[in-house]
Amino acid sequence: xxxxxxxxxxxxxxxxxxxxxxxxxxxxxxxxxxxxxxxxxxxxxxxxxxxxxxxxxxxxxxxxxxxxxxxxxxxxxxxxxxxxxxxxxxxxxxxxxxxxxxxxxxxxxxxxxxxxxxxxxxxxxxxxxxxxxxxxxxxxxxxxxxxxxxxxxxxxxxxxxxxxxxxxxxxxxxxxxxxxxxxxxxxxxxxxxxxxxxxxxxxxxxxxxxxxxxxxxxxxxxxxxxxxxxxxxxxxxxxxxxxxxxxxxxxxxxxxxxxxxxxxxxxxxxxxxxxxxxxxxxxxxxxxxxxxxxxxxxxxxxxxxxxxxxxxxxxxxxxxxxxxxxxxxxxxxxxxxxxxxxxxxxxxxxxxxxxxxxxxxxxxxxxxxxxxxxxxxxxxxxxxxxxxxxxxxxxxxxxxxxx
Amino acid sequence: xxxxxxxxxxxxxxxxxxxxxxxxxxxxxxxxxxxxxxxxxxxxxxxxxxxxxxxxxxxxxxxxxxxxxxxxxxxxxxxxxxxxxxxxxxxxxxxxxxxxxxxxxxxxxxxxxxxxxxxxxxxxxxxxxxxxxxxxxxxxxxxxxxxxxxxxxxxxxxxxxxxxxxxxxxxxxxxxxxxxxxxxxxxxxxxxxxxxxxxxxxxxxxxxxxxxxxxxxxxxxxxxxxxxxxxxxxxxxxxxxxxxxxxxxxxxxxxxxxxxxxxxxxxxxxxxxxxxxxxxxxxxxxxxxxxxxxxxxxxxxxxxxxxxxxxxxxxxxxxxxxxxxxxxxxxxxxxxxxxxxxxxxxxxxxxxxxxxxxxxxxxxxxxxxxxxxxxxxxxxxxxxxxxxxxxxxxxxxxxxxxx
Numbered sequence: 001x002x003x004x005x006x007x008x009x010x011x012x013x014x015x016x017x018x019x020x021x022x023x024x025x026x027x028x029x030x031x032x033x034x035x036x037x038x039x040x041x042x043x044x045x046x047x048x049x050x051x052x053x054x055x056x057x058x059x060x061x062x063x064x065x066x067x068x069x070x071x072x073x074x075x076x077x078x079x080x081x082x083x084x085x086x087x088x089x090x091x092x093x094x095x096x097x098x099x100x101x102x103x104x105x106x107x108x109x110x111x112x113x114x115x116x117x118x119x120x121x122x123x124x125x126x127x128x129x130x131x132x133x134x135x136x137x138x139x140x141x142x143x144x145x146x147x148x149x150x151x152x153x154x155x156x157x158x159x160x161x162x163x164x165x166x167x168x169x170x171x172x173x174x175x176x177x178x179x180x181x182x183x184x185x186x187x188x189x190x191x192x193x194x195x196x197x198x199x200x201x202x203x204x205x206x207x208x209x210x211x212x213x214x215x216x217x218x219x220x221x222x223x224x225x226x227x228x229x230x231x232x233x234x235x236x237x238x239x240x241x242x243x244x245x246x247x248x249x250x251x252x253x254x255x256x257x258x259x260x261x262x263x264x265x266x267x268x269x270x271x272x273x274x275x276x277x278x279x280x281x282x283x284x285x286x287x288x289x290x291x292x293x294x295x296x297x298x299x300x301x302x303x304x305x306x307x308x309x310x311x312x313x314x315x316x317x318x319x320x321x322x323x324x325x326x327x328x329x330x331x332x333x334x335x336x337x338x339x340x341x342x343x344x345x346x347x348x349x350x351x352x353x354x355x356x357x358x359x360x361x362x363x364x365x366x367x368x369x370x371x372x373x374x375x376x377x378x379x380x381x382x383x384x385x386x387x388x389x390x391x392x393x394x395x396x397x398x399x400x401x402x403x
Numbered sequence: 404x405x406x407x408x409x410x411x412x413x414x415x416x417x418x419x420x421x422x423x424x425x426x427x428x429x430x431x432x433x434x435x436x437x438x439x440x441x442x443x444x445x446x447x448x449x450x451x452x453x454x455x456x457x458x459x460x461x462x463x464x465x466x467x468x469x470x471x472x473x474x475x476x477x478x479x480x481x482x483x484x485x486x487x488x489x490x491x492x493x494x495x496x497x498x499x500x501x502x503x504x505x506x507x508x509x510x511x512x513x514x515x516x517x518x519x520x521x522x523x524x525x526x527x528x529x530x531x532x533x534x535x536x537x538x539x540x541x542x543x544x545x546x547x548x549x550x551x552x553x554x555x556x557x558x559x560x561x562x563x564x565x566x567x568x569x570x571x572x573x574x575x576x577x578x579x580x581x582x583x584x585x586x587x588x589x590x591x592x593x594x595x596x597x598x599x600x601x602x603x604x605x606x607x608x609x610x611x612x613x614x615x616x617x618x619x620x621x622x623x624x625x626x627x628x629x630x631x632x633x634x635x636x637x638x639x640x641x642x643x644x645x646x647x648x649x650x651x652x653x654x655x656x657x658x659x660x661x662x663x664x665x666x667x668x669x670x671x672x673x674x675x676x677x678x679x680x681x682x683x684x685x686x687x688x689x690x691x692x693x694x695x696x697x698x699x700x701x702x703x704x705x706x707x708x709x710x711x712x713x714x715x716x717x718x719x720x721x722x723x724x725x726x727x728x729x730x731x732x733x734x735x736x737x738x739x740x741x742x743x744x745x746x747x748x749x750x751x752x753x754x755x756x757x758x759x760x761x762x763x764x765x766x767x768x769x770x771x772x773x774x775x776x777x778x779x780x781x782x783x784x785x786x787x788x789x790x791x792x793x794x795x796x797x798x799x800x801x802x803x804x805x806x
């Protein structure tokens with residue numbers, strides 16, 4: 001089998017952890033597999049490099065920041081190659097440009113355009129373990145780029161896709177996908193399998209195991225993904241197109257996302273085109289809007305509320321304030337003390353009585369719901385941030401408690 | 404003018420030093436010059452990376468060590484670009500592979516084969532300051548290589564050569580080439596100019612300002628070199644083909660090299676072919692031999708003594724011991740407690756009475772001479788290492804004291 005494995009920064013943070021990970025790689029290789037390994041930068045390397053940069057220039061260009069940051073993954077692959085050499089295993093490290101991982105020109109958040117399999121294939125044919133620096137690529141100008149958040153996951157899935165790998169294993173410090181954050185919800189259960197779509201909802205809802213971009217790519221190219229622990233040798237959670245009944249729970253998880261903010265555009269005229277004006281301003285500012293609520297007000301005035309990522313909140317408010325006259329609103333309010341709790345699962349909306357349990361749980365602990373949003377496979381509520389952990393525990397208990 | 408500047412690791416060791424160096428670069432650029440800057444890795448970065456590697460594998464492959472070490476210079480150029488950006492100067496950093504600095508395949512000690520001027524020229528035409536990671540290249544397999552000791556000097560000179568630069572300035576922590584090590588010899592004088600050949604003798608004799616490879620390359624391509632201080636804004640020492648009379652001293656310097664060892668092959672038969680046997684063994688072991696002395700002995704047996712770099716001493720002895728029967732010697736002795744002191748200058752051998760002053764100086768402080776070697780432009784003596792500093796001071800005083 002051809003297996004692509006990815007190890008995150010905490011899994012290769014020091015010499016001892018590199019040795020442990022090398023043990024998993026060695027076992028996979030000795031079992032007769034072709035092995036391609038994608039690595040992230042060690043532990044705090046990326047943060048340390050950013051700090052070094054900021055000391056010199058608080059707002060360095062993204063191009064030069066990419067030149068700086070790509071060294072982190074290069075260090076990881078070189079060290080891992082050395083570890084495998086010590087174990088008398090043939091290994092070779094490759095950077096993003098060496099495998100011609102071509103991206104668009106967007107420094108700091110580049111998108112993969114193509115990957116050459118030639119060099120990787122040649123090394124695999126020499127029976128070598130191929131170690132690839134994640135997170136990095138090169139644009140058409142021959143400049144170094146980085147893929148942004150979750151970049152190494154995306155590198156791994158993309159390489160699995162172009163190589164037609166049999167498996168893509170994402171090793172991390174948790175041992176799979178859980179029905180809720182296991183550090184916060186004691187009853188959280190590990191899932192054997194989950195669909196790409198469910199995983200996408202969970203990832204975008206703040207369950208930070210896999211980045212959305214990597215899951216989207218896995219879905220598009222039907223990459224057989226598995227999330228598993230680099231500490232314990234046991235099966236993790238499979239992410240795939242269809243999950244068989246025997247593996248399935250109707251609800252796959254409860255998630256919390258506290259990194260959101262709610263913006264209220266209060267007192268807009270009750271006339272057609274107002275919502276269009278508000279959201280085209282957000283579009284121009286390249287700010288993604290999540291949940292939207294329009295409430296009927298008095299005196300022919302309405303309120304429009306919506307949520308954005310907390311990082312975008314200030315920019316969103318500024319853009320709206322700038323266009324206040326065009327919108328014709330009374331005032332613009334920003335509330336950062338909110339969180340979104342969500343229930344995700346293929347059985348969510350078409351199993352009767354499923355959705356109502358969430359409202360029952362929240363009512364049971366007297367938590368007020370500010371906004372509600374639903375899709376085929378998820379149900380979300382925006383509540384006060386202070387209530388979020390309590391809410392997740394109550395919802396999880398309601399759905400998974402009796403099982 | 405097109406000026407290539409090179410700054411060593413100590414000149415860019417931290418944010419404050421990067422700022423200072425950026426000041427020199429900025430002045431050069433603002434004076435209307437095209438500026439290409441070659442940087443070494445910051446301070447102890449290379450040593451730290453080697454330590455990181457050794458922690459994992461005491462003898463990593465040279466290929467992977469090169470992958471690891473090249474990040475040092477990449478960090479330097481990115482940080483310097485950020486510093487220049489902060490000063491609102493247009494700058495762009497480039498790695499070795501980005502300028503297609505092609506080398507042979509010899510990892511850890513690669514030789515430059517070619518450099519593409521295309522990318523550098525394009526950036527200069529956009530009025531940008533071009534920052535190039537020194538010490539690194541890429542071989543025909545597309546693998547990263549490093550140039551070994553003095554690699555960044557060599558990068559700078561090579562780039563100056565291919566660009567046809569008007570000047571190549573090597574900035575360092577001393578302000579030029581001195582007649583002796585100024586930290587040890589109080590009367591040492593700075594030279595305004597020195598020839599390539601004299602510089603080569605001084606470099607190979609242990610005056611560590613410029614690495615031999617870079618001087619050889621400068622000589623071959625007639626690169627106008629200057630060694631100057633990154634701390635003080637004043638002229639340094641020019642290294643060129645011919646030094647005009649007005650700038651010239653007959654003697655350009657006194658140097659000491661303590662990193663040598665003397666090997667004695669004692670009691671070889673007094674017959675033709677013995678020296679050939681001894682030195683072909685050294686040749687096969689790829690060990691460079693410096694000064695050779697064959698002494699006529701008694702009973703038809705001779706002694707052959709020669710010096711090698713101290714790092715090679717053990718290998719040299721081992722190779723000789725292995726071939727002892729073929730050589731037919733009594734025993735092989737190794738003495739590490741020796742040093743070579745030398746006087747260098749174009750006027751050395753054809754100014755009468757010049758050479759004799761060195762012997763006069765050594766005799767004056769009762770220092771015994773073990774071996775002597777001379778060339779057109781230098782005179783060297785091997786003496787006990789303990790006497791070396793005293794010898795240099797006495798010789799320097801004899802040649803430069805009265806002036």
